[in-house]
Amino acid sequence: MSALAKLKHRFERIAIIHEASSVLAWDSSVMMPPGGAAARGDQLAALAGLSHQLLTDPATGEWLAAASEPAQEPSNEWEAANLRLICRAHARATALPGELVEARSRANSRCEKVWRQARRDSDYASVKPYLGEVLKLVRETARLWAEKSGCTPYDALMDNFQPGVGAADVTPVFARYETFLRENLEEIEGGQAARPAPLAPAGPFPADRQEALCRKLSERIGLDYAHARLDRSAHPFTGGTPTDTRITTRYDEADFTGAVLGVIHETGHSLYEQHLPAAWARQPVGEAAGMAAHESQSLIVEMQAGRSDAFLRFLAPELAAAFGPDPAFEAGNLARLWRRVHRGFIRVHADEVTYPAHVILRFRLEQALIGGDLGLDDLPAAWNDGMKSLLGIVPPSDAKGCLQDIHWYDGAFGYFPSYTLGAMAAAQLMAAARREEPTIDVALGEGSMDPLQDWLTRKVHTLGSRYGFNDLLRHATGSALDADAFEEHLRARYLG
Amino acid sequence: MSALAKLKHRFERIAIIHEASSVLAWDSSVMMPPGGAAARGDQLAALAGLSHQLLTDPATGEWLAAASEPAQEPSNEWEAANLRLICRAHARATALPGELVEARSRANSRCEKVWRQARRDSDYASVKPYLGEVLKLVRETARLWAEKSGCTPYDALMDNFQPGVGAADVTPVFARYETFLRENLEEIEGGQAARPAPLAPAGPFPADRQEALCRKLSERIGLDYAHARLDRSAHPFTGGTPTDTRITTRYDEADFTGAVLGVIHETGHSLYEQHLPAAWARQPVGEAAGMAAHESQSLIVEMQAGRSDAFLRFLAPELAAAFGPDPAFEAGNLARLWRRVHRGFIRVHADEVTYPAHVILRFRLEQALIGGDLGLDDLPAAWNDGMKSLLGIVPPSDAKGCLQDIHWYDGAFGYFPSYTLGAMAAAQLMAAARREEPTIDVALGEGSMDPLQDWLTRKVHTLGSRYGFNDLLRHATGSALDADAFEEHLRARYLG
Numbered sequence: 001m002s003a004l005a006k007l008k009h010r011f012e013r014i015a016i017i018h019e020a021s022s023v024l025a026w027d028s029s030v031m032m033p034p035g036g037a038a039a040r041g042d043q044l045a046a047l048a049g050l051s052h053q054l055l056t057d058p059a060t061g062e063w064l065a066a067a068s069e070p071a072q073e074p075s076n077e078w079e080a081a082n083l084r085l086i087c088r089a090h091a092r093a094t095a096l097p098g099e100l101v102e103a104r105s106r107a108n109s110r111c112e113k114v115w116r117q118a119r120r121d122s123d124y125a126s127v128k129p130y131l132g133e134v135l136k137l138v139r140e141t142a143r144l145w146a147e148k149s150g151c152t153p154y155d156a157l158m159d160n161f162q163p164g165v166g167a168a169d170v171t172p173v174f175a176r177y178e179t180f181l182r183e184n185l186e187e188i189e190g191g192q193a194a195r196p197a198p199l200a201p202a203g204p205f206p207a208d209r210q211e212a213l214c215r216k217l218s219e220r221i222g223l224d225y226a227h228a229r230l231d232r233s234a235h236p237f238t239g240g241t242p243t244d245t246r247i248t249t250r251y252d253e254a255d256f257t258g259a260v261l262g263v264i265h266e267t268g269h270s271l272y273e274q275h276l277p278a279a280w281a282r283q284p285v286g287e288a289a290g291m292a293a294h295e296s297q298s299l300i301v302e303m304q305a306g307r308s309d310a311f312l313r314f315l316a317p318e319l320a321a322a323f324g325p326d327p328a329f330e331a332g333n334l335a336r337l338w339r340r341v342h343r344g345f346i347r348v349h350a351d352e353v354t355y356p357a358h359v360i361l362r363f364r365l366e367q368a369l370i371g372g373d374l375g376l377d378d379l380p381a382a383w384n385d386g387m388k389s390l391l392g393i394v395p396p397s398d399a400k401g402c403l404q405d406i407h408w409y410d411g412a413f414g415y416f417p418s419y420t421l422g423a424m425a426a427a428q429l430m431a432a433a434r435r436e437e438p439t440i441d442v443a444l445g446e447g448s449m450d451p452l453q454d455w456l457t458r459k460v461h462t463l464g465s466r467y468g469f470n471d472l473l474r475h476a477t478g479s480a481l482d483a484d485a486f487e488e489h490l491r492a493r494y495l496g
Numbered sequence: 497m498s499a500l501a502k503l504k505h506r507f508e509r510i511a512i513i514h515e516a517s518s519v520l521a522w523d524s525s526v527m528m529p530p531g532g533a534a535a536r537g538d539q540l541a542a543l544a545g546l547s548h549q550l551l552t553d554p555a556t557g558e559w560l561a562a563a564s565e566p567a568q569e570p571s572n573e574w575e576a577a578n579l580r581l582i583c584r585a586h587a588r589a590t591a592l593p594g595e596l597v598e599a600r601s602r603a604n605s606r607c608e609k610v611w612r613q614a615r616r617d618s619d620y621a622s623v624k625p626y627l628g629e630v631l632k633l634v635r636e637t638a639r640l641w642a643e644k645s646g647c648t649p650y651d652a653l654m655d656n657f658q659p660g661v662g663a664a665d666v667t668p669v670f671a672r673y674e675t676f677l678r679e680n681l682e683e684i685e686g687g688q689a690a691r692p693a694p695l696a697p698a699g700p701f702p703a704d705r706q707e708a709l710c711r712k713l714s715e716r717i718g719l720d721y722a723h724a725r726l727d728r729s730a731h732p733f734t735g736g737t738p739t740d741t742r743i744t745t746r747y748d749e750a751d752f753t754g755a756v757l758g759v760i761h762e763t764g765h766s767l768y769e770q771h772l773p774a775a776w777a778r779q780p781v782g783e784a785a786g787m788a789a790h791e792s793q794s795l796i797v798e799m800q801a802g803r804s805d806a807f808l809r810f811l812a813p814e815l816a817a818a819f820g821p822d823p824a825f826e827a828g829n830l831a832r833l834w835r836r837v838h839r840g841f842i843r844v845h846a847d848e849v850t851y852p853a854h855v856i857l858r859f860r861l862e863q864a865l866i867g868g869d870l871g872l873d874d875l876p877a878a879w880n881d882g883m884k885s886l887l888g889i890v891p892p893s894d895a896k897g898c899l900q901d902i903h904w905y906d907g908a909f910g911y912f913p914s915y916t917l918g919a920m921a922a923a924q925l926m927a928a929a930r931r932e933e934p935t936i937d938v939a940l941g942e943g944s945m946d947p948l949q950d951w952l953t954r955k956v957h958t959l960g961s962r963y964g965f966n967d968l969l970r971h972a973t974g975s976a977l978d979a980d981a982f983e984e985h986l987r988a989r990y991l992g
Contacts, residue, residue, distance in 0.1 A: 016542040019535060020520060027519060031527070035723035036740030039515060046512040050546060227531035244532030 003066035004083070008283060010054055010063070011086055015282035017051040019241040026239035026246050030231045045105070052101065055093040064090055078285055081466050085284035088163070095148045096141060104137045108411035115409035122399035127409065128376050134411050135369060135376065142370055142413075154370045157414030162290035162421065164468035167367060169481065170417050173424065174360045176483050178390065180490075181357060185391075188341050188353060188494045198337035199328040200255075201319075207251035213322040214249060214263035217315075221267050221301065221449045223247075227274060236262040238269035238298075242281065245270040256323070257338065261302055268301030269294060271453060275461030286464045289472055291415065295422025296429060297460065303352050303423065304430040304489070305452055307338050310444035318447070339493060343391045345400040352423060353490055354391060361386040362405070362416040370413060425473060427486035429460065432477035499562035500579070504779060506550055506559070507582055511778035513547040515737040522735035522742050526727045541601065548597065551589040560586055574781055577962050581780035584659070591644045592637060600633045604907035611905035618895035623905065624872050630907050631865060631872065638866055638909075650866045653910030658786035658917065660964035663863060665977065666913050669920065670856045672979050674886065676986075677853060681887075684837050684849060684990045694833035696751075697815075697824040703747035709818040710745060710759040713811075717763050717797065717945045719743075723770060732758040734765035734794075738777065741766040752819070753834065757798055764797030765790060767949060771957030782960045785968055787911065791918025792925060793956065799848050799919065800926040800985070801948055803834050806940035814943070835989060839887045841896040848919060849986055850887060857882040858901070858912040866909060921969060923982035925952065928973035 001009070021044055028040050054060065064087060066072070074080035111130035118127035142153035149156060155166035215230050229240070233248035240246035247266035249259045272288055280286030288294050305311055312331040319329040327333070341351045347358035365382060368374035374382055383402040388394050395401035407415055433455045434440055440451045459476035466472075470480040477485075497505070517540055524536050550556065560583060562568070570576035607626035614623035638649035645652060651662035711726050725736070729744035736742035743762035745755045768784055776782030784790050801807055808827040815825040823829070837847045843854035861878055864870035870878055879898040880890050891897035903911055929951045930936055936947045955972035962968075966976040973981075 013542060016535075016538050017546075020516060020539045020543060023523060023539070024516060024519060027523065031725065033721060033723055033725055033740055035720070036737070039512075039737055039739045042512050043516045043519070046509060047516060050513075224531070225529060227529055229527065229529055241532070241535055243535045244529055 003063040004072065004079075007060070007063040007067055007086060008082075010060055011089075011284060012282040014051045014054050017047050017054075021047045021051075022239055022241055023244070023246075026248075029233045029235075029237070029239075030246070030248055041109075048105075052093060052098075055090060060090060061094070078280065078466060082280070082283050082285035085163075085465055089284060091148055092145060092160070095144045100137065100140060100144075104134075104141065104411060107133045107137050112406065112410045115403070115406065119399055119403045122397040122403065124380055124398040124403055127403070131409060132376055134409065135413075138411055138413050139370060139372075152371075154367050154414065157370065158417060159414075161412075161415045162292040162418050162469055163465075164470065165290070165292065165417075165421065167363075169470070170363065170421065173481065173483050174356070174363060174417075174420070177356050177420075177487075178360060180483070180487050181353075181390070184490075184495065185341075185343075185353065188490075191495065192336075192341055195336060198333050198340065200337070201323070201326050201328040203255065204253040205251075205256040205323055207253055209322050210251045210253075210256045210259045213256075213318065214259055217260065217318070217447075218247070218263050218267040218270075220447050221264065222271055222453050223267050224274060228270060230263065236266055238266045238273070240273075242273045242276050245273045256319075261306065261338065264306040265298045265302035268298035271301070271456075272297040272461050275457045277462045277464045277466075280464055285466055289460075289463070289465045289467065290469055291418040292421035292425060293460070293469055293472065295418055296425035297422075297456065299423050300426035300430055300452070300456070301449065304426050305440075305444055305449055307335070308441070308444055309335060310441045311447070312338075313445050314447035341494065343393050345387070345393065345395045346404055353494060355423065356420040357390040359416050359420040361390055362407075365402075366408065366413050366416065369408075421469070421481060424481060424483055424486040425469075427489040428473060428477050428479075428481065428484075429456065431485040431488070433459075499559040500568065500575075503556070503559040503563055503582060504578075506556055507585075507780060508778040510547045510550050513543050513550075517543045517547075518735055518737055519740070519742075522744075525729045525731075525733070525735075526742070526744055537605075544601075548589060548594075551586060556586060557590070574776065574962060578776070578779050578781035581659075581961055585780060587644055588641060588656070591640045596633065596636060596640075600630075600637065600907060603629045603633055608902065608906045611899070611902065615895055615899045618893040618899065620876055620894040620899055623899070627905060628872055630905065631909075634907055634909050635866060635868075648867075650863050650910065653866065654913060655910075657908075657911045658788040658914050658965055659961075660966065661786070661788065661913075661917065663859075665966070666859065666917065669977065669979050670852070670859060670913075670916070673852050673916075673983075674856060676979070676983050677849075677886070680986075680991065681837075681839075681849065684986075687991065688832075688837055691832060694829050694836065695824040696833070697819070697822050699751065700749045701747075701752040701819055703749055705818055706747045706749075706752045706755045709752075709814065710755055713756065713814070713943075714743070714759050714763040714766075716943050717760065718767055718949050719763050720770060724766060726759065732762055734762045734769070736769075738769045738772050741769045752815075757802065757834065760802040761794045761798035764794035767797070767952075768793040768957050771953045773958045773960045773962075776960055781962055785956075785959070785961045785963065786965055787914040788917035788921060789956070789965055789968065791914055792921035793918075793952065795919050796922035796926055796948070796952070797945065800922050801936075801940055801945055803831070804937070804940055805831060806937045807943070808834075809941050810943035837990065839889050841883070841889065841891045842900055849990060851919065852916040853886040855912050855916040857886055858903075862904065862909050862912065865904075917965070917977060920979055920982040921965075921977060923985040924969060924973050924975075924977065924980075925956065927981040927984070929955075 024040065024043060024047070028037070032040060067083060068087065074083055107130070111127065111134045114127045114130045118124065138157070139153065142156045145156035146153040149159070151159070151166060158166055211230070218230065219225065227243050227245060229246045231246065231248050232250060234250065236249045238245060238247050247263065247270050249262045249266065251259050272294060276288065277286050309331065312334045316329050316331045316334060320326065328337070339351070341353045343354055344350060347355065350358055361383070365374060365379065365386065368382070369379070380398050380402050384394050387401070433452055437451045437455050443449065443451045460472065463472060463475070467475055474480055520536065520539060520543070524533070528536060563579060564583065570579055603626070607623065607630045610623045610626045614620065634653070635649065638652050641652035642649040645655070647655070647662060654662055707726070714726065715721065723739050723741060725742045727742065727744050728746055730746065732745045734741060734743050743759065743766050745758045745762065747755050768790060772784065773782050805827065808830045812825050812827045812830060816822065824833070835847070837849045839850055840846055843851065846854055857879070861870060861875065861882065865872070865875070876894050876898050883897070884890050929948055933947045933951050939945065939947045956968065959968060959971070963971055970976050
């Protein structure tokens with residue numbers, strides 16, 4: 001076997017271990033009895049250790065060096081991209097001493113546990129020392145990665161979630177969106193206030209009927225249940241593997257909105273996984289192109305297509321068939337209900353207009369935390385100042401402020417921008433798809449996302465990680481990420 | 497770290513990988529969509545490969561040699577037993593070249609696939625060449641193991657499922673049972689014919705009510721659902737890990753017998769796993785003492801306790817509460833129904849009196865196949881002759897003859913004796929428990945297996961693999977395995 005073949009075989013092995021971990025992680029959230037938690041933690045840690053060991057094993061470095069020699073010119077662009085990604089994964093893994101990786105893992109899970117109680121009690125002080133330990137280790141990690149790749153520490157963290165995208169790409173886009181918000185939010189709210197308030201559907205909505213509807217809708221959108229499951233969990237997510245994707249949701253019998261729109265959202269993630277390039281399965285280039293790219297695929301299905309006028313016209317009679325007739329199911333009412341703009345404190349409840357403000361706040365704060373310009377003592381006040389400045393509201397408690405998200409307390413600094421990059425990319429992709437596939441909206445009116453998904457499959461899904469985030473967008477839409485399409489989308493939907 | 501500490505750490509790692517595999521295997525049978533099968537096969541193979549690699553790694557052998565030196569006398573009997581078991585596992589793993597292990601795994605899954613169709617078609621000829629390949633590789637494996645341990649090849653296979661038990665232990669016990677059957681089966685059948693035929697409960701029995709009842713009964717028997725699940729699968733089994741045991745069953749809406757007695761059976765397996773010695777978790781000595789020992793724990797719960805007069809008196813009103821009143825639920829009728837003796841062709845449908853005949857047949861045939869005294873061309877005829885001789889019936893087809901069980905077609909030669917050794921051990925343990933704990937039957941009448949389980953926990957479960965099968969029985973009952981208690985149990989129940 002050539003060095004390249006050995007390298008690819010090793011990365012295949014690593015990918016298979018990740019698949020096993022992914023199914024076990026799904027099981028932890030969906031199936032596992034509480035008494036299995038301790039052993040499961042050991043199982044996941046052991047698999048992570050084994051895959052890290054394979055990645056950092058000296059032989060991996062030797063094969064990589066041999067495969068990267070000029071004489072070993074990759075036979076095509078896919079091979080070249082794959083080799084670059086292998087090199088990146090190896091560099092990131094070998095940059096960190098094993099003790100640091102383990103210390104982070106321990107600090108993260110300790111802090112996350114304390115945070116759960118601290119959020120309930122709105123008691124930032126109780127979790128601050130744990131967050132301090134997490135942050136110290138994240139900064140050390142970022143420093144080592146940055147040293148190796150020659151970028152800033154914060155960019156090194158961002159790169160971990162969305163390769164190739166750094167603060168310099170995001171800052172101007174976010175600044176522009178802040179301006180858009182200042183110029184338009186009041187007008188959007190004014191227009192909304194002038195229209196009739198939406199009717200709330202009258203429940204209860206039995207969980208099993210919600211589940212049957214969710215399953216039917218996800219199938220209609222294209223999910224293949226020969227390769228998927230739909231289950232219940234405390235927090236909705238997409239897990240599993242490309243040939244066995246597992247989406248989850250929760251059912252509130254008083255309101256089906258969260259379940260139905262949540263499953264539509266997760267279906268978008270799932271379709272991306274199911275359509276990744278099979279020829280490159282289990283190689284880095286065969287994976288999804290990053291977290292922002294992934295979020296673009298859930299949001300194009302949920303926000304762009306799922307909440308479009310056309311799809312809501314299809315959905316109205318489906319809701320009536322599932323739950324019995326209700327004037328609230330009329331398509332115009334659904335539009336007013338599910339596109340309601342409201343300045344709130346909680347990110348995960350935010351509408352698509354104000355959501356980016358929540359992300360912009362966190363992006364700026366975490367940059368300052370990593371850069372050392374903001375200390376943890378000052379975080380709650382900085383959070384509240386930021387909310388005041390961006391949305392004009394001040395959280396009444398830290399539970400509704402800097403304690404609301406798990407991310408930092410679990411060590412995931414650099415993740416937040418992905419949400420809004422995904423929302424913007426979704427708008428950009430939708431605009432391009434509509435230009436090239438004029439049947440998209442007609443099909444949406446019939447409940448079919450096939451023309452949209454066919455286009456996405458060609459332009460995004462089957463490309464895996466062949467391109468970086470911005471090149472993927474350039475290739476699909478003609479330009480790198482900008483806020484134009486997203487703003488146009490919001491203007492059309494909220495200022496039209 | 498001492499060599500022993502390193503060794504124990506490595507075996508802990510191996511056990512954790514097995515836990516991960518066990519949960520993934522459960523998922524394959526219970527949750528996985530069909531499209532996930534190929535990837536799952538790769539995941540399980542990769543984990544098996546990783547654990548084999550850790551076991552056969554030269555360092556393992558070096559630590560084992562260092563830990564086994566006379567100067568390193570184990571500090572107590574548990575440590576000594578653990579070291580012996582580590583040594584045994586290492587010897588077995590290193591005895592086989594990797595190519596043989598892989599060839600077996602491929603041959604087994606190929607043959608098993610062909611067998612599924614062959615059984616449907618009752619077409620032994622179509623699967624014979626695949627079985628030939630499986631048998632060839634099993635014989636080679638047995639030869640290598642036997643060479644290393646100085647036993648016969650067939651004993652080496654038996655030892656794989658029930659350590660320390662060989663053909664010489666089993667042959668006289670089985671011969672004696674054959675005699676018992678010749679002398680008593682007709683009388684048992686005659687007595688049965690003289691009593692009124694049992695009424696069959698009138699269905700249908702909705703699956704969800706069966707499930708609720710099964711859950712309730714398993715909890716009553718002692719299963720702790722903070723560490724367990726009950727799910728549905730095509731074939732009932734117990735999987736998972738000691739702190740997260742997962743039992744399955746299937747629900748036939750026309751007859752709840754299979755589900756209710758099946759769950760009681762699996763609960764027995766599960767309680768054994770849940771009560772293994774926590775201080776030795778993830779060490780070989782902390783595991784169950786073998787497949788016959790495991791089967792003794794399911795059968796003592798299902799056959800000895802679960803079908804006892806006392807427990808059936810408890811069960812009768814439970815069935816009425818679950819499904820509505822039915823004269824068939826009267827305890828005496830349940831006894832006649834669930835202890836009906838019938839000479840049938842199919843092992844898994846056999847009653848406890850004739851079941852051993854099915855096992856004796858297979859034990860003799862597989863010994864001859866491994867020893868080379870029987871060729872595969874002659875297997876169907878030898879099967880039918882054996883059935884004629886043991887039970888006086890001749891299968892009308894190979895589907896009801898030598899094609900009925902998966903075991904050989906999946907490469908599991910040497911497993912069958914465990915079923916009957918388990919049944920006999922269950923009777924022996926029950927007799928000893930009743931001598932020492934006179935409250936057992938009173939409690940059974942109230943649906944409680946606590947006094948029985950407390951005794952089993954002390955005498956079997958918490959001993960893990962501290963003793964071999966026969967020593968475990970000696971320790972618990974005063975004598976090694978014999979057929980006495982089993983025969984006495986059958987006489988009391990069927991000839992009383």
